[in-house]
Amino acid sequence: MNxxxxxxxxxxxxxxxxxFGQGDGDVGVMKGVxxxxxxxxxxxxxxxxxxxxxxxxxxxxxxxAYRYFPQGTVFVCVVDPGVxxxxxxxxVRAGDKFFVGPDNGxxxxxxxxxxxxxxxxxxxxxYHLPQVSSTFHGRDIFAPVxxxxxxxxxxxxxxxxxxxxxxxxxxxxxxxxxxxxxEAHIIHIDRFGNLITDIPLTLxxxxxxxxxxxGNQHVDSQPGINxxxxxxxxxxxxxxxxxxxxDGQPFIYADSSGYVGIAVxxxxxxxxxxxxxGIPITYKS
Amino acid sequence: MNxxxxxxxxxxxxxxxxxFGQGDGDVGVMKGVxxxxxxxxxxxxxxxxxxxxxxxxxxxxxxxAYRYFPQGTVFVCVVDPGVxxxxxxxxVRAGDKFFVGPDNGxxxxxxxxxxxxxxxxxxxxxYHLPQVSSTFHGRDIFAPVxxxxxxxxxxxxxxxxxxxxxxxxxxxxxxxxxxxxxEAHIIHIDRFGNLITDIPLTLxxxxxxxxxxxGNQHVDSQPGINxxxxxxxxxxxxxxxxxxxxDGQPFIYADSSGYVGIAVxxxxxxxxxxxxxGIPITYKS
Amino acid sequence: MNxxxxxxxxxxxxxxxxxFGQGDGDVGVMKGVxxxxxxxxxxxxxxxxxxxxxxxxxxxxxxxAYRYFPQGTVFVCVVDPGVxxxxxxxxVRAGDKFFVGPDNGxxxxxxxxxxxxxxxxxxxxxYHLPQVSSTFHGRDIFAPVxxxxxxxxxxxxxxxxxxxxxxxxxxxxxxxxxxxxxEAHIIHIDRFGNLITDIPLTLxxxxxxxxxxxGNQHVDSQPGINxxxxxxxxxxxxxxxxxxxxDGQPFIYADSSGYVGIAVxxxxxxxxxxxxxGIPITYKS
Numbered sequence: 069m070n071x072x073x074x075x076x077x078x079x080x081x082x083x084x085x086x087x088f089g090q091g092d093g094d095v096g097v098m099k100g101v102x103x104x105x106x107x108x109x110x111x112x113x114x115x116x117x118x119x120x121x122x123x124x125x126x127x128x129x130x131x132x133a134y135r136y137f138p139q140g141t142v143f144v145c146v147v148d149p150g151v152x153x154x155x156x157x158x159x160v161r162a163g164d165k166f167f168v169g170p171d172n173g174x175x176x177x178x179x180x181x182x183x184x185x186x187x188x189x190x191x192x193x194x195y196h197l198p199q200v201s202s203t204f205h206g207r208d209i210f211a212p213v214x215x216x217x218x219x220x221x222x223x224x225x226x227x228x229x230x231x232x233x234x235x236x237x238x239x240x241x242x243x244x245x246x247x248x249x250x251e252a253h254i255i256h257i258d259r260f261g262n263l264i265t266d267i268p269l270t271l272x273x274x275x276x277x278x279x280x281x282x283g284n285q286h287v288d289s290q291p292g293i294n295x296x297x298x299x300x301x302x303x304x305x306x307x308x309x310x311x312x313x314x315d316g317q318p319f320i321y322a323d324s325s326g327y328v329g330i331a332v333x334x335x336x337x338x339x340x341x342x343x344x345x346g347i348p349i350t351y352k353s
Numbered sequence: 354m355n356x357x358x359x360x361x362x363x364x365x366x367x368x369x370x371x372x373f374g375q376g377d378g379d380v381g382v383m384k385g386v387x388x389x390x391x392x393x394x395x396x397x398x399x400x401x402x403x404x405x406x407x408x409x410x411x412x413x414x415x416x417x418a419y420r421y422f423p424q425g426t427v428f429v430c431v432v433d434p435g436v437x438x439x440x441x442x443x444x445v446r447a448g449d450k451f452f453v454g455p456d457n458g459x460x461x462x463x464x465x466x467x468x469x470x471x472x473x474x475x476x477x478x479x480y481h482l483p484q485v486s487s488t489f490h491g492r493d494i495f496a497p498v499x500x501x502x503x504x505x506x507x508x509x510x511x512x513x514x515x516x517x518x519x520x521x522x523x524x525x526x527x528x529x530x531x532x533x534x535x536e537a538h539i540i541h542i543d544r545f546g547n548l549i550t551d552i553p554l555t556l557x558x559x560x561x562x563x564x565x566x567x568g569n570q571h572v573d574s575q576p577g578i579n580x581x582x583x584x585x586x587x588x589x590x591x592x593x594x595x596x597x598x599x600d601g602q603p604f605i606y607a608d609s610s611g612y613v614g615i616a617v618x619x620x621x622x623x624x625x626x627x628x629x630x631g632i633p634i635t636y637k638s
Numbered sequence: 639m640n641x642x643x644x645x646x647x648x649x650x651x652x653x654x655x656x657x658f659g660q661g662d663g664d665v666g667v668m669k670g671v672x673x674x675x676x677x678x679x680x681x682x683x684x685x686x687x688x689x690x691x692x693x694x695x696x697x698x699x700x701x702x703a704y705r706y707f708p709q710g711t712v713f714v715c716v717v718d719p720g721v722x723x724x725x726x727x728x729x730v731r732a733g734d735k736f737f738v739g740p741d742n743g744x745x746x747x748x749x750x751x752x753x754x755x756x757x758x759x760x761x762x763x764x765y766h767l768p769q770v771s772s773t774f775h776g777r778d779i780f781a782p783v784x785x786x787x788x789x790x791x792x793x794x795x796x797x798x799x800x801x802x803x804x805x806x807x808x809x810x811x812x813x814x815x816x817x818x819x820x821e822a823h824i825i826h827i828d829r830f831g832n833l834i835t836d837i838p839l840t841l842x843x844x845x846x847x848x849x850x851x852x853g854n855q856h857v858d859s860q861p862g863i864n865x866x867x868x869x870x871x872x873x874x875x876x877x878x879x880x881x882x883x884x885d886g887q888p889f890i891y892a893d894s895s896g897y898v899g900i901a902v903x904x905x906x907x908x909x910x911x912x913x914x915x916g917i918p919i920t921y922k923s
Contacts, residue, residue, distance in 0.1 A: 081673050083666065089402075089544035090375070090660070093418045096368065096399035100422035103366050103397060107423065111397075112673060112681075114666035117659075120545055121619070129663045136777065137670035138677065149619070152593025202593040204609030207421065259659035260690055308722025308772040324774030334691070334719070374687075374829035375660070378703045381653065381684035385707035388651050388682060392708065396682075405830055406904070434904070437878025487878040489894030492706065 079110045080218040081138055085130055086146040086206060087118035094204065098144070098211040101197065105215035112137070121149040123173050124238055125345065128255055131177030131240075132325040134165060144206075144214035145169040152202035157190040157209050158230065161223050168214045170205070171230075173238035180240050184232045191227035242268050250351040254343055255327070261336030263343055265293075267328040267351055274353050275305060275322055293320055293330060294350040298341055302330060309333065316340075364395045365503040366423055370415055371431040371491060372403040379489065383429070383496040386482065390500035397422070406434040408458050409523055410630065413540055416462030416525075417610040419450060429491075429499035430454040437487035442475040442494050443515065446508050453499045455490070456515075458523035465525050469517045476512035527553050535636040539628055540612070546621030548628055550578075552613040552636055559638050560590060560607055578605055578615060579635040583626055587615060594618060601625075649680045650788040651708055655700055656716040656776060657688035664774065668714070668781040671767065675785035682707070691719040693743050694808055695915065698825055701747030701810075702895040704735060714776075714784035715739040722772035727760040727779050728800065731793050738784045740775070741800075743808035750810050754802045761797035812838050820921040824913055825897070831906030833913055835863075837898040837921055844923050845875060845892055863890055863900060864920040870911055872900060879903065886910075 082102055088094040099111050114133050118126040126147035134143060148170040156171035163182035167175045171189075190196070190209055195216045200208040213226055243252040243266060250271065256264040269275065274291055292303035305320035315334040318341075323329030328351065332340050367387055373379040384396050399418050403411040411432035419428060433440075433455040441456035448467035452460045456474075475481070475494055480501045485493040498511055528537040528551060535556065541549040554560065559576055577588035590605035591597045597604050597618035603625065608614030613636065617625050652672055658664040669681050684703050688696040696717035704713060718725075718740040726741035733752035737745045741759075760766070760779055765786045770778040783796055813822040813836060820841065826834040839845065844861055862873035875890035885904040888911075893899030898921065902910050 079673075079677055081670075081677075083670065085663070085666075087544075090398070091400055091402035092541075092543045093370070093400045093414045094543075096370075096397055097418045097421045099397045100366075100368065100399075100418065100426070103364075103395060103426075104421070104423040107364055107366075107395075110673060110677075112666055112669045113660070114670075115661055115663045117661035133663045133667045133670065136667045136674070138674040141670070141673075150595045153595040155595075201607070201609040203606065207609065256662075258662045258664075259657075310720045310723040310725075322772065324771040324777065372829075375683070376685055376687035377826075377828045378655070378685045378699045379828075381655075381682055382703045382706045384682045385651075385653065385684075385703065385711070388680060388711075389706070389708040392649055392651075392680075435880045438880040440880075486892070486894040488891065488899075492894065 079108055080106070081112060081141040082106070082109050082214050082218050083112045083114050083134075083137055083141055083143045084116070085114040085118065085126060085133075085143065086116045087120050087122065087126065088116050088146070088206065090116050094206065097207050101207055101211040102215040105212055106218045109215060109218040118147050119345070121147060123147050123149075125256065127174050127176050127238060127240070130174065131181070134178060137165065139164040140166075142166040142168060142214045142217045144210050145174050146206040146210055147174055148172065148205065151205050156230070157205060158187055158235065159190060159213055159217065159223055159226055160187040160235070161185040166217050166223070168210050168217065171236050173236045175235070176237045176240045179232065179235060179237065186223060187230050187232065187235060188223055188227040189230050192225065195221070195226050242266060242271060245271055248353045252349050252351055254345055254347050254349060256325075257338045257343070257345055261332070261338040261340075262323070263330040263337050263341075264323050264325055265328045265330070265349060265351070269322050269326055269328060272328060272351070272353065275320070275328065291320060291351065291353045293328075294352065295341060295343065295347065296350060297347055298343065300341055364393055365391070366397055366426040367391070367394050367499050367503050368397045368399050368419075368422055368426055368428045369401070369430075370399040370403065370411060370418075370428065371401045372405050372407065372411065373401050373431070373491065375401050379491065382492050386492055386496040387500040390497055391503045394500060394503040403432050404630070406432060408432050408434070410541065412459050412461050412523060412525070415459065416466070419463060422450065424449040425451075427451040427453060427499045427502045429495050430459050431491040431495055432459055433457065433490065436490050441515070442490060443472055443520065444475060444498055444502065444508055444511055445472040445520070446470040451502050451508070453495050453502065456521050458521045460520070461522045461525045464517065464520060464522065471508060472515050472517065472520060473508055473512040474515050477510065480506070480511050527551060527556060530556055533638045537634050537636055539630055539632050539634060541610070542623045542628070542630055546617070546623040546625075547608065548615040548622050548626075549608050549610060550613045550615070550634060550636070554607050554611055554613060557613060557636065557638065560605070560613065576605060576636065576638050578613075579637065580626060580628065580632065581635060582632055583628065585626055649678055650676070651682055651711040652676070652679050652784050652788050653682045653684050653704075653707055653711055653713045654686070655684040655688065655696060655703075655713065656686045657690050657692065657696065658686050658716070658776070660686050664776065667777050671777055671781040672785040675782055676788045679785060679788040688717050689915070691717060693717050693719075695826065697744050697746050697808060697810070700744065701751070704748060707735065709734040710736075712736040712738060712784045712787045714780050715744050716776040716780055717744055718742065718775065721775050726800070727775060728757055728805065729760060729783055729787065729793055729796055730757040730805070731755040736787050736793070738780050738787065741806050743806045745805070746807045746810045749802065749805060749807065756793060757800050757802065757805060758793055758797040759800050762795065765791070765796050812836060812841060815841055818923045822919050822921055824915055824917050824919060826895070827908045827913070827915055831902070831908040831910075832893070833900040833907050833911075834893050834895055835898045835900070835919060835921070839892050839896055839898065842898060842921065842923065845890070845898065861890060861921065861923045864922065865911060865913065865917065866920060867917055868911055868913065
């Protein structure tokens with residue numbers, strides 16, 4: 069049998085990303101289903117704390133994580149406000165990995181960044197649980213399909229092929245640079261209250277090359293970020309948190325996600341500024 | 354040796370359910386103990402967010418989860434307000450699985466639903482940690498016992514046999530249907546704020562057979578739920594969340610747990626109604 | 639090759655302790671990195687809810703947990719306010735285990751309690767990710783180094799040896815007993831709101847030997863705890879939670895961490911007393 073080599077490791081990896089939280093047991097149930105079908109698979113939680121039903125946030129977190137997983141990893145991702153409706157359930161092979169979940173844009177960054185190989189609508193019930201509910205496809209469809217993929221089942225047997233152009237996508241285009249200005253947004257707020265923007269670091273090379281502001285020099289020539297809705301301007305930047313001189317001082321930094329971030333030294337930038345996900349910012353180089 | 358075949362997989366599964374949260378390191382310590390005794394076991398978290406010391410809630414979450422785990426799974430469950438007192442520590446073999454924890458009713462649904470094989474009081478200290486504290490039997494007794502079971506140790510060597518009728522039970526009887534009415538309760542509130550009742554879907558076949566209310570028809574003949582203490586009536590029902598027409602609209606649905614649920618389209622039913630676990634409801638068909 | 643036997647189990651254990659939370663995907667990314675390098679390793683979460691950037695709290699939680707893990711376990715610990723600065727990244731072999739993380743005092747209890755073998759500054763980039771960010775060494779340095787150690791790589795190849803005396807330490811000295819008094823602090827608050835003090839049980843043998851106060855006897859001769867800043871005195875003690883007679887009654891108990899704890903029967907001591915981490919207490923025997 070011409071078996072596609074999806075599992076170079078002895079223990080294939082299934083990575084989970086959902087908005088289920090960990091309180092209800094739903095994630096545990098998905099892992100139970102996976103262990104029943106693919107006992108040798110290793111499941112890894114990316115997060116289960118995606119803001120409920122927030123597809124763009126789930127898509128973005130996935131985009132910052134997937135590259136760090138082994139070749140052949142199967143990502144089972146469930147942020148699924150349309151569960152039970154006519155939205156498709158899909159599995160996608162892109163780059164050297166697999167992505168399983170609802171066809172609602174959750175894989176938009178992956179599709180924009182990785183080589184597309186093939187995708188299917190999960191129409192073959194032989195790879196689902198015998199009973200499929202209307203409200204928990206994570207358990208009934210996505211977990212079993214992910215487990216079968218981890219077992220080496222070929223994507224093509226899971227359902228009907230679907231063209232890449234037919235897959236749902238959300239807007240993942242980075243903001244444009246217009247002269248020295250970039251109109252952008254806060255795309256994520258992390259546990260420390262750091263604000264992550266949708267400005268890729270590659271768009272702002274001056275952030276890594278310009279002299280570091282150590283707080284004792286004129287800063288007009290420094291890159292700055294303005295919150296139009298909050299009336300706040302930040303025009304210092306540092307390479308890392310401890311470099312900032314004073315507690316409570318806000319600054320711009322290169323977040324490890326690959327995007328421009330805003331932090332407050334030994335503080336919480338989101339609380340300091342009353343900033344929420346999605347608010348607009350203006351970057352000025 | 355006539356060894357009971359408890360571990361058909363190469364990697365036996367130990368599933369954990371506690372009210373410990375994940376902040377204190379207690380769950381990690383239990384897994385360290387398990388890894389020390391049963392290095393090939395795979396531990397899966399069902400949840401560690403059971404409401405503190407809430408035995409009925411833990412028992413119910415376990416009841417919605419255990420069927421999805423592989424044959425031979427060892428469930429180590431610790432919601433244990435009586436830890437250190439004279440309450441028994443037990444291990445139970447029921448159906449094709451094992452259940453380890455305090456004898457306080459946590460396994461009531463399992464005992465009501467599965468074939469009972471045998472049970473023991475965990476009186477044999479050879480299978481506990483050398484030092485047993487008065488306040489953390491999860492670490493000192495339940496985790497090591499679960500690990501030994503995963504290793505294939507026979508239940509009977511773990512302690513003294515105890516009869517099924519002697520095991521503690523909480524009330525797991527579903528509410529009764531009286532004519533068109535069912536007096537019931539909210540038994541769980543999930544992460545999305547959906548309210549799960551203790552009415553099994555099997556008790557209300559009309560929910561799946563009656564025509565779907567699409568919001569444009571007379572609804573007097575539809576099933577409805579009344580919150581006597583909150584003065585609220587809900588009389589629409591939908592098969593899934595996206596089917597509901599309007600944001601903020603409450604509706605009845607068949608929850609994937611197998612029970613009747615109440616949701617608010619793109620909203621939080623618990624917050625909308627100020628509903629808490631345990632409040633009474635009246636279902637009318 | 640004279641290979642040090644770090645991995646007696648078929649599945650080496652990597653235990654993780656961070657202040658990253660589980661919402662951002664950072665922990666999942668670290669596990670993805672580990673699975674890429676050490677596919678047979680088993681990762682176990684101790685906790686990811688250490689209070690943000692609170693090194694003493696992380697060090698203490700680690701101290702209550704590490705003994706329960708198998709020989710050869712690699713602890714990857716990241717509470718790292720100084721990430722990106724000139725603080726060292728280190729790996730330490732102490733007792734029969736390995737500890738990887740920033741050199742900021744996180745391993746102080748371990749170093750005080752275990753036999754030191756050797757330690758290195760993680761200066762060899764061959765064991766890091768190809769690109770190292772300034773803000774996420776958990777992903778770029780500590781996870782890959784931990785995975786290589788789990789694979790059996792020798793500590794000495796990871797970087798330059800550093801003397802034990804050069805490693806950063808925080809104060810881990812237990813409080814002193816002066817006559818019948820001990821001036822101490824609240825060092826941890828657990829999920830149930832129990833207050834854990836920094837008084838080791840070994841310092842207060844009377845807690846286990848004195849007669850148990852069952853609430854119906856004169857208590858002047860009992861050990862007691864005073865909160866100077868809160869004006870509260872507690873002078874009952876019990877062996878376990880259910881032994882306390884009345885709901886809402888505060889009492890002293892022997893916490894399973896090995897330290898003196900303060901609880902409220904069926905209640906939350908932290909909320910009852912308005913107590914916070916770090917506040918002073920006075921113990922009187």
